Amino acid sequence: MSGTKLILGQVLDLVADPFKAPLGEAHVLHEALVVAQGKIAALGTKANLRAAYPEAEILDHGHALILPGFVDAHVHFPQTGIIASWGKRLIDWLNSYTFPEEMRFGDPAYGAEIAALYLDLVLCHGTTSVTSFCTIHPASVDALFTAAQERGMAVVAGKTCMDRDTAPPGLRDTAQSAYDDSRALIERWHGKGRATYAITPRFSPTSTPDQLAALGALWAEHPSCLMQTHLSEQTDEIAWVRGLYPQARDYLDTYEAHGLLGAGGLYGHAIHLVAREIDRLAEVDASVIHCPTSNTFIGSGLFDMAGLQARGLRIGLATDTGGGSSFSMLRTMAAAYEIGQLRHAPLHAAQLLWLATAGSAQAQHQSGDIGTLAVGSVADLCVLDLASTPAIAQRAQRANDIWEAVFPTLMMGDDRALIETYVGGVARLSAARARLARPRSSPRSAPLS
CATH class of the missing domain: 3.20.20.140 (Metal-dependent hydrolases)
Known part of the structure; x- marks a missing residue:
């Protein structure tokens, strides 16, 4: 399975619209997902997916949260x-x-x-x-x-x-x-x-x-x-x-x-x-x-x-x-x-995440391709550090469930929370940051005075 990736972390799969479904039925928390040929091939436990995909490249994001892009x-x-x-x-x-x-x-x-x-x-x-x-x-x-x-x-x-x-x-x-x-x-x-x-x-x-x-x-x-x-x-x-x-x-x-x-x-x-x-x-x-x-x-x-x-x-x-x-x-x-x-x-945090992923995808009539972790969808993912700043970390440490852990990042997070951004299963964050660090060619449109 050349090119197959096993990505580990807290994989938050919103399986139903939390505006309509009870919160307990709207999400599933997995330990890992598999990307093959740029698409999501499986979700589940680390042990089961390692056994099913023994040749996959392992990318371990620890306790970070993995979401649809x-x-x-x-x-x-x-x-x-x-x-x-x-x-x-x-x-x-x-x-x-x-x-x-x-x-x-x-x-x-x-x-x-x-x-x-x-x-x-x-x-x-x-x-x-x-x-x-x-x-x-x-x-x-x-x-x-x-x-x-x-x-x-x-x-x-x-x-x-x-x-x-x-x-x-x-x-x-x-x-x-x-x-x-x-x-x-x-x-x-x-x-x-x-x-x-x-x-x-x-x-x-x-x-x-x-x-x-x-x-x-x-x-x-x-x-x-x-x-x-x-x-x-x-x-x-x-x-x-x-x-x-x-x-x-x-x-x-x-x-x-x-x-x-x-x-x-x-x-x-x-x-x-x-x-x-x-x-x-x-x-x-x-x-x-x-x-x-x-x-x-x-x-x-x-x-x-x-x-x-x-x-x-x-x-x-x-x-x-x-x-x-x-x-x-x-x-x-x-x-x-x-x-x-x-x-x-x-x-609720689940509703906010839904709007930013599956809700926007549905609005654009593209829910089968983006904004989801459903098997067969394109592996567009973002990986978030839920303790990216001291202020967020101290609040997240008190969390009693995944939503209390996520909510401080939704309220106070910024680009420092991003650990990785995958597009079609390809890691894109480092290259984007490197390009942004280069000097731009366009001059300032007007001098400061």
Whole structure:
């Protein structure tokens, strides 16, 4: 069994949705798992798996926690360089930071550099799959898929489309070019290796009805693609949409009227939904993506996890780089917990981990491939030290069960907690850290004064 690996540790297998199943039925704790040909071949005790796979290479992570690699369901990789910029309201933030930075992606070399940087950063945080907006430049999509292919990562991405004069001139396409560019990118990338294409109107305020209709037609022609956009992030954004689309029943209707509502649709933020929007999202089996650090950083509001879970919506979890203030899904889980507390509906550690793995994978209709330790799934894994800092270690020492041991790392952990990140069974963490340690070629955009 050349290439087979026996990986030892505390293997936490979430076998059922802890929002629906009792906690005792939602997880199984194993001592080891086997990786063969890049996929999970078996889980069980160390003794049984050693006997069954005597020639396997043994990788012993001791008492570390082994989980599926984190799945980040909504990011903007081109905003890597502006993460943690001083926050304003959404519209000001876009004009001050996002749009000027995205204009730089007209240079394919810059796009390639940031794509590589971004994926290395997330690998160092245990994230093995992302769903990303790119820029209007097709080369930005090529850059991200190419960098992901080099690292073996499953990535969803698409060219961001904007043709309305609410976007700056340097970041506008047209209804026709958005359709043509997106179709060419679908043909080049969708379903190739681990690449999935997402048709990507940024959001209704930056697209004309003609562009939304063109992208809706494209989705109908390529229904195996996903579709990603933004929905009801801030109240002033909703008022903006109402002024631009006075005939629409609500924000969601601006997408629905143009063929951009359906299963496979990923709607980022979805904080200030009205009853009709929730009903329609549930009816078509669409997904909403919770972006907690972004929602607090930009002051957007508090996502209604309990209410939307009760309606049976698919819900993913995301950093929303760079509106979100961290590349870390650990920090994102902590923020989701805090928002749950403010909503008087705190989330259990099992629910947080589910959202960051299987929940996001289900939201992206990729649950058979990522976000799981099921036999036959791709061996995308993260390995966490549950005592990575003195503060975490002293709390974890008092733990009475696995959840008390895990929770301090979810609340206080960072990249220091990562022992290893496996992508398709290949260890990727050391190489990513080494690349990040090299000097970058891009100069500072402006001198400090």
